[in-house]
Amino acid sequence: PPGVSRAREHAGRSRAMSSTSASAFVDALTSDALTLASTCVLAASVVGLIGVRCAGGKTTSASVSSWVSSWFARASSAQAPANAFDSAGKVRLTVFYGTQTGTSERYAREVVAHARARYKDAVAARAVDLETINAMDAEDVLKEEIGCCVFLQSTYGDGEPTDTSSDFVYWARDSASDGRLPDLLEGLTFSVFGLGNRSYEQFNAAAKMVHKALIDLGATALMKIHLGDDDQCLEQDFENWIEAFWPAFESKFGLHSDGGLDEELPRYEVIDMPGVDGERAAASQASKYEKEHSNARVAPTATKPYLSSVKSVRELHGKDADRSCVHVEFDITGTNVQYKHGDHLGVYAENGADITKRVAKALKCDLTRAFRLTKPSDAPASLSEPFSTPCTVQVAIARYADVLSAPRKQALAALASVATGKDAQKLAFLASPAGKDEFAKYITKPHRSLLEVMEDYPSAVPDLGLFFGAIAPRLAPRFYSISSSPAHDKNVITATVAVVKEKVATGRVHEGVASTFLQRAAEGQKIPVFVRTSTFRLPANPEAPVIMIGPGTGYAPFRGFLQERQVLKASGATLGPAMLFFGCRTQKNDFIYREEMEQALADGVITSLDVAFSRDGPKKVYVQDKIIAKGADVYPILKGTVGKNEGQIYVCGDAKNMAKDVNKALLSVLMREGDYAAHEAEEIIRRLTSDFRYHKDVW
Numbered sequence: 001p002p003g004v005s006r007a008r009e010h011a012g013r014s015r016a017m018s019s020t021s022a023s024a025f026v027d028a029l030t031s032d033a034l035t036l037a038s039t040c041v042l043a044a045s046v047v048g049l050i051g052v053r054c055a056g057g058k059t060t061s062a063s064v065s066s067w068v069s070s071w072f073a074r075a076s077s078a079q080a081p082a083n084a085f086d087s088a089g090k091v092r093l094t095v096f097y098g099t100q101t102g103t104s105e106r107y108a109r110e111v112v113a114h115a116r117a118r119y120k121d122a123v124a125a126r127a128v129d130l131e132t133i134n135a136m137d138a139e140d141v142l143k144e145e146i147g148c149c150v151f152l153q154s155t156y157g158d159g160e161p162t163d164t165s166s167d168f169v170y171w172a173r174d175s176a177s178d179g180r181l182p183d184l185l186e187g188l189t190f191s192v193f194g195l196g197n198r199s200y201e202q203f204n205a206a207a208k209m210v211h212k213a214l215i216d217l218g219a220t221a222l223m224k225i226h227l228g229d230d231d232q233c234l235e236q237d238f239e240n241w242i243e244a245f246w247p248a249f250e251s252k253f254g255l256h257s258d259g260g261l262d263e264e265l266p267r268y269e270v271i272d273m274p275g276v277d278g279e280r281a282a283a284s285q286a287s288k289y290e291k292e293h294s295n296a297r298v299a300p301t302a303t304k305p306y307l308s309s310v311k312s313v314r315e316l317h318g319k320d321a322d323r324s325c326v327h328v329e330f331d332i333t334g335t336n337v338q339y340k341h342g343d344h345l346g347v348y349a350e351n352g353a354d355i356t357k358r359v360a361k362a363l364k365c366d367l368t369r370a371f372r373l374t375k376p377s378d379a380p381a382s383l384s385e386p387f388s389t390p391c392t393v394q395v396a397i398a399r400y401a402d403v404l405s406a407p408r409k410q411a412l413a414a415l416a417s418v419a420t421g422k423d424a425q426k427l428a429f430l431a432s433p434a435g436k437d438e439f440a441k442y443i444t445k446p447h448r449s450l451l452e453v454m455e456d457y458p459s460a461v462p463d464l465g466l467f468f469g470a471i472a473p474r475l476a477p478r479f480y481s482i483s484s485s486p487a488h489d490k491n492v493i494t495a496t497v498a499v500v501k502e503k504v505a506t507g508r509v510h511e512g513v514a515s516t517f518l519q520r521a522a523e524g525q526k527i528p529v530f531v532r533t534s535t536f537r538l539p540a541n542p543e544a545p546v547i548m549i550g551p552g553t554g555y556a557p558f559r560g561f562l563q564e565r566q567v568l569k570a571s572g573a574t575l576g577p578a579m580l581f582f583g584c585r586t587q588k589n590d591f592i593y594r595e596e597m598e599q600a601l602a603d604g605v606i607t608s609l610d611v612a613f614s615r616d617g618p619k620k621v622y623v624q625d626k627i628i629a630k631g632a633d634v635y636p637i638l639k640g641t642v643g644k645n646e647g648q649i650y651v652c653g654d655a656k657n658m659a660k661d662v663n664k665a666l667l668s669v670l671m672r673e674g675d676y677a678a679h680e681a682e683e684i685i686r687r688l689t690s691d692f693r694y695h696k697d698v699w
Helices: 002-018 021-055 061-079 103-122 138-143 166-178 205-216 234-253 275-292 353-363 393-400 409-418 421-431 433-444 450-456 464-471 513-519 552-570 594-602 623-629 631-639 658-674 678-690
Strands: 091-098 123-129 148-156 189-196 226-229 269-272 306-315 325-331 344-347 370-374 478-481 492-498 501-503 509-511 526-532 546-549 578-584 608-613 648-653 694-698
Touching: 091 103, 091 166, 103 123, 103 148, 103 189, 103 234, 138 166, 148 205, 148 234, 166 205, 189 205, 189 234, 226 234, 234 433, 269 464, 275 370, 325 513, 344 492, 353 393, 353 450, 370 464, 393 464, 409 421, 409 450, 409 464, 421 433, 478 492, 478 513, 478 552, 492 513, 492 552, 509 513, 546 552, 552 578, 552 594, 552 648, 578 594, 578 623, 578 631, 594 608, 608 623, 623 631, 623 658, 631 658, 631 678, 648 658, 658 678, 658 694, 678 694
Parallel strands: 091 123, 091 148, 148 189, 189 226, 546 578, 546 648, 578 608, 648 694
Antiparallel strands: 269 370, 306 325, 306 526, 325 492, 344 478, 344 526, 501 509
16 A cells, blocks of 8 residues: 555665665675576576467567567566556557648557557557547546557647647647646646647647646646657657657656567558559549549538639739749539638649659559559558559559658658668668768758659669558648638639749759649649638628738738628628738739729728838838838727727738738837837737737748
8 A cells, every 4th residue: 555655665764774884785785686586587487488488389589579578568567657557458558649731640650650569569559639539528538548648739820729639729728727627637647749830930839738738737748848840850850759758658657668679661552453444443433533522512621622623723923923823713603612701722732744754753653554552451550541542553643642742761761671782771871860960961951852862762663552651641732821702702712822833952943732733723623622710700890990911822811801891891881990911022023913902992991002012122122111111000900099909910921931020010010109118019919819819820
């Protein structure tokens, strides 16, 4: 019993304090001797057990090694907390993930796979999507968790949790802020790894929120929070966290691993379907896919998008512009695609024909080859379910393979496994911990793509099962702020797309997968889309003043705002003041939607329009400069003297520079117009944010 144990411990300490140094020396010798003897007996016992196990039938050295490691893990786990084990005597490890694009889900599967490889039967590991946990069930779910919980939490937008994890994250925050439940999760041990981007002002805010809330609710942090930065190298940050996690996990729960139990590379089984039968099977699957994703009566989701027809694509920049920006309209007539102004449109794009051909060439595959993928029954946990097959190599690469992003180390290890000579050695080194600096120099800094790596190492030719299982990640949807309002036209949903085309350090001209795909889309072409809801909305009261700040394609949601206000005005509603700040390079080539903005001003839909041109004059002028220049009009809305504290500020666009500069401009307005000190101005901005009057849709 705990009381007896503590009494014995106290008595032992008393005896030790009263002992002479000589007796202490003897005690130490005796202790060492006993330890040595115990170790010998333990070793002999294990040898005997191995002999008995081997005598029972065919046993390989690998299986013996695995069994011994598992045995020692179970033996040493006597040090672990008594409530850390499930009914089968295993330490439980649950990996919760909140994902927006699939990255944290992939990491979760890898953690589970690593745990199973390292500890075998000593640990019961599983991955759980936070989407399955709502606010009503969260407390019960976490109280049932024994052992250790890992939270892989992504942050997107202005510090927001992912759509799939928002219920859980806000439950944790609200429960902790209540202050009356300090012991709610006192039996929970956890670790948090955040997936974020440092260019955002609220860097990894959702992960920080989860970590703080769990501590405030009485849970015990296994280690300090680790924050991944996608602006640098998220892959390396994840590796750094997991390398620190395993020793802490083992120490806490008395586990042992020799570190040599590497997970096998995830790969699918490939069934070739040659000839006419294969062509028919692929065509049949394509027809089935179109039918499943053309059900107009079902609201589309990320897992089951709707194939919407492209109504039109038109260029928004002038003919002399050196860049491209396109307006894309999708026809949603008679469908269940529902949205509101300010929501986001998710688009599943495809690799272009030229990219698809280059990948097929690197794989030494015929584009017309038909095949089917299946998941092996003994597949590692990191292997996801295969995409829909049978299909051709051309369809598989175009629709599912992300080959223009930088490869992960697992991909390099997989390529090394099939390469020869120096190619194999170099790839294996890049994938190893020792190759960290070389990986940064060759992959991270120059933004080298997976396709470029495959072309640099031509002897590395994986089969399709390994390529889609361990090398090429699944193409994720791209999101765009919707630039229309259903109140204006319920049959159309639009996106305003800046076409990405830039030269990177390797000399490659990088073309954005989604933006290039949409730029080249033909009228009538069907593209998988779905809607992601947002809180970026006009105030419920149309008389509340609004300030809209959106340079370039950051104007997209405000186009929907203006359409919404136009309909409200036509219905007889009284509109409050609306200031619009827009910015672009030149008036001639980049002033997108100019006619619409100027018409909205003339119609009284907005009360002011200020446009900043950064390349038209001797001095560069940006939206933040225009805000400061109009400070006398901006200040009363910030302070609430106009609009009775209902005024709203909206910022959309670049997070790395513009959004931060706009924030500084607003602070400057408060200090200059209101004579506030810097810390007072910052507090006003903080209150505007906490009161949901300062909104950001940034990327």
